[in-house]
């Protein structure tokens with residue numbers, strides 16, 4: 001997991017957050033062991049910004065189309081644990097499943113682990129079974 005933390009720290013340093021000063025870095029590992037990362041990207045037109053998870057997923061899909069998520073590492077700031085927003089939980093569900101591990105970490109090095117199924121039970125699915 002320390003490799004993912006390092007990647008998330010490096011990504012977080014690249015966040016573009018001049019409006020909120022809220023820097024987020026995310027690292028993801030695919031089922032076949034590839035790692036990617038991303039940071040949040042704000043915009044002067046606030047709704048046009050996007051989350052770190054979105055950046056990381058785009059990097060993954062562009063480099064390795066069809067890859068599936070094994071683990072996600074979310075590094076926020078503050079003393080609590082930053083969990084993915086609702087929209088990103090659905091984005092992660094597009095490339096993961098209920099067992100995908102989502103580790104939420106703070107700058108002090110504390111981590112709290114969830115499964116994607118815990119964070120987004122009953123995810124939207126075009127073909128529900």
Ligand SMILES: [Zn+2]
Pocket residue numbers: 051052053084085086087088089
């Ligand atoms: Zn989000």
